[in-house]
Amino acid sequence: MQENVALSAVPIQLSGIFESVRDPGAGGIDIFLGTTRKTSGGKEVIALEYEAYEPMALQKFHELAAEASGKWRLRKVTIVHRTGRVAVGDISVAIAVAAVHRAEAFEACRWLIDGLKKYAPIWKKELYRDGSEWVDGFTG
Amino acid sequence: MTVRVRLFANLREAAGTAECEVETGSAGDVGRLLDLLCADYPMLMPHRNYLRVAVNRVYARPETLLHEGDEVALIPPTSGG
Numbered sequence: 001m002q003e004n005v006a007l008s009a010v011p012i013q014l015s016g017i018f019e020s021v022r023d024p025g026a027g028g029i030d031i032f033l034g035t036t037r038k039t040s041g042g043k044e045v046i047a048l049e050y051e052a053y054e055p056m057a058l059q060k061f062h063e064l065a066a067e068a069s070g071k072w073r074l075r076k077v078t079i080v081h082r083t084g085r086v087a088v089g090d091i092s093v094a095i096a097v098a099a100v101h102r103a104e105a106f107e108a109c110r111w112l113i114d115g116l117k118k119y120a121p122i123w124k125k126e127l128y129r130d131g132s133e134w135v136d137g138f139t140g
Numbered sequence: 141m142t143v144r145v146r147l148f149a150n151l152r153e154a155a156g157t158a159e160c161e162v163e164t165g166s167a168g169d170v171g172r173l174l175d176l177l178c179a180d181y182p183m184l185m186p187h188r189n190y191l192r193v194a195v196n197r198v199y200a201r202p203e204t205l206l207h208e209g210d211e212v213a214l215i216p217p218t219s220g221g
Contacts, residue, residue, distance in 0.1 A: 034221045050220070051149055053213055056197040057220075081220060093221050113221060121194070121213070122220030123149035134150040135219040 001069035004078040005061035007052055012080055012091040021076040021098040028102030030109035034093035036086050045126045048086045053121035060120045064112055072104040081122060141168060143206050145177065146213045154183040164206060171202035173212060191216050
């Protein structure tokens with residue numbers, strides 16, 4: 001299994017995510033994109049700001065990819081998460097899995113995003129017109 | 141023994157610093173370090189029961205022993221994704 005994990009301070013490009021996992025041995029590729037929502041708890045969000053404990057976040061991405069490859073027959077895994085300011089509607093996280101068969105790609109992709117949200121030391125702050133607030137865990 | 145402590149997100153803002161050094165005495169574990177930190181930064185106290193602690197980038201427990209030069213991170217509930 002080949003892995004590609006990163007934190008990115010610049011917008012995530014879908015074409016690059018796809019290219020990073022395309023593989024002649026794969027029968028299916030699943031790509032999950034997390035995107036930033038405009039409303040949260042009735043408030044209008046104008047942008048989000050992501051902060052990461054970068055070396056540990058990258059280590060967690062690597063551990064998650066390695067564990068997933070022990071559970072499913074995966075060819076390639078990419079995990080990229082944004083840092084810094086992300087505009088509403090933009091991609092905050094991308095997870096791509098190329099697997100031998102599609103069922104494994106679906107399952108691994110879901111498992112990876114759930115694990116990332118639980119274990120990766122990354123936080124988001126919602127910015128409103130009249131203030132800001134750190135999002136309090138696991139709500140996504 | 142001195143350890144380096146890193147703070148993130150709401151904890152960084154509450155404490156007013158991203159990083160500090162803490163002298164834990166001759167021996168110490170994560171629980172003892174949190175006692176000392178909450179004494180130095182009382183604004184961390186309300187968060188104490190909700191945070192996880194990582195020692196050298198690995199999640200630790202209150203009884204995890206610390207060593208000179210360890211990097212300890214206070215990890216509030218994560219909200220990536």
